[in-house]
Amino acid sequence: MKNGKSKLVLVAGGAGFLGSHLCDALLSEGAHVVALDNLLTGRKQNLRHLEREPRFEFVDGDIIKTLPARIRSKRMKFDQIFNLACAASPPHYQADPEHTLLTSVVGTHNLLTLAEDIGARFFLASTSEIYGDPEVHPQRESYWGHVNPTGPRACYDEGKRAAETLTFDFKRSGRADVRIARIFNTYGPRMRADDGRVVSNVICQALAGDDITIYGDGSQTRSFCYVSDLIEGFLKLMAYEGPFTGAVNLGNPVELTVADLARRVLAMTGSASRIVTRPLPVDDPRRRRPDITLAKQLLNWSPRTSLEVGLKETVAWFSKEQETAQQNRAP
Ligand code: NAD
Numbered sequence: 107m108k109n110g111k112s113k114l115v116l117v118a119g120g121a122g123f124l125g126s127h128l129c130d131a132l133l134s135e136g137a138h139v140v141a142l143d144n145l146l147t148g149r150k151q152n153l154r155h156l157e158r159e160p161r162f163e164f165v166d167g168d169i170i171k172t173l174p175a176r177i178r179s180k181r182m183k184f185d186q187i188f189n190l191a192c193a194a195s196p197p198h199y200q201a202d203p204e205h206t207l208l209t210s211v212v213g214t215h216n217l218l219t220l221a222e223d224i225g226a227r228f229f230l231a232s233t234s235e236i237y238g239d240p241e242v243h244p245q246r247e248s249y250w251g252h253v254n255p256t257g258p259r260a261c262y263d264e265g266k267r268a269a270e271t272l273t274f275d276f277k278r279s280g281r282a283d284v285r286i287a288r289i290f291n292t293y294g295p296r297m298r299a300d301d302g303r304v305v306s307n308v309i310c311q312a313l314a315g316d317d318i319t320i321y322g323d324g325s326q327t328r329s330f331c332y333v334s335d336l337i338e339g340f341l342k343l344m345a346y347e348g349p350f351t352g353a354v355n356l357g358n359p360v361e362l363t364v365a366d367l368a369r370r371v372l373a374m375t376g377s378a379s380r381i382v383t384r385p386l387p388v389d390d391p392r393r394r395r396p397d398i399t400l401a402k403q404l405l406n407w408s409p410r411t412s413l414e415v416g417l418k419e420t421v422a423w424f425s426k427e428q429e430t431a432q433q434n435r436a437p
């Protein structure tokens with residue numbers, strides 16, 4: 107609250123999976139929210155339920171370019187700017203690697219400059235990918251990472267690393283008040299069926315009775331966080347007022363293999379799909395698990411949703427989406 111008025115918040119990437127949930131959470135806290143998105147991987151339908159919400163506005167625009175006049179207008183004195191804009195799934199961010207890298211570098215610079223101009227607090231959605239294929243396990247914030255700078259994932263990993271650098275340079279020189287979340291694999295309703303990430307792929311394949319594609323032998327691990335837990339962490343980190351100034355891991359430390367995830371989804375859906383293997387993508391991290399000691403200490407945050415409950419919610423959501431799509435196709 108500023109002068110007793112509700113906060114004005116900009117969510118870049120607000121039409122995406124995480125961004126749309128963040129818009130909902132901010133609105134339910136009483137904020138006025140503007141979502142800025144170029145709809146590259148985001149979808150208007152993620153925000154359809156907000157069409158009549160007087161405290162919400164959608165602005166179409168690419169953060170790489172000069173920010174839209176509406177965003178730069180003098181009346182838009184944002185208290186907070188969240189930067190979530192960036193394609194996040196490997197097939198999508200690798201489709202136009204140059205745009206992905208520039209989104210993180212030029213786009214983050216544009217938003218940091220806006221934050222500096224109007225005195226807004228800036229939040230960067232960084233990623234566990236900045237740790238690359240980690241040699242330290244679990245990953246804590248003090249680990250500098252193991253990233254291939256020239257591989258196919260580099261446009262994303264190095265882009266986010268550079269975005270963190272820029273964000274800290276603005277902070278060090280007193281130009282902006284900043285927060286950085288290093289997000290580990292997150293899943294839930296509003297992921298795209300064609301997103302390409304493992305949770306959405308496996309669920310959609312199981313529901314459709316298609317082959318479940320496991321890349322490599324499926325022994326690689328990930329730790330999956332349910333979306334509502336993550337968004338709660340975002341809000342706590344943005345509101346944090348203590349002395350700590352570094353990046354903070356946000357994720358669920360429960361680690362499992364990709365093959366185990368597939369088996370759980372098969373059991374949950376009762377699907378007769380077969381598991382098939384496909385080549386492991388280049389530079390695919392072998393294992394990943396967040397150390398969230400810092401988030402627990404600073405923010406009193408830890409995830410509350412078990413994988414079982416989170417997967418059930420997500421399966422139910424995709425199942426409804428598939429039904430609606432079938433009804434719409436019916437003559
Ligand atoms: P998403 O693809 O659903 O959302 C990204 C949004 O950014 C989309 O709406 C897309 O249209 C928009 N966008 C992309 N480039 C843009 C540009 N140049 N200008 C304006 N808008 C642009 O992905 P998500 O899972 O919601 O991820 C959101 C953020 O969180 C991303 O920055 C991602 O790197 C980060 N993150 C997500 C995860 C995860 O597991 N979901 C993990 C780590 C980090």
Ligand code: UDP
Pocket residue numbers: 195196291302303304305307308319320321322326328364386387390391
């Ligand atoms: N993966 C898989 N089958 C799929 C999609 C992904 O086995 O259909 C694997 C992928 O190779 C990786 C893990 O699942 O080892 C997580 O992939 P995702 O794209 O979800 O996230 P990221 O690799 O960015 O952590």
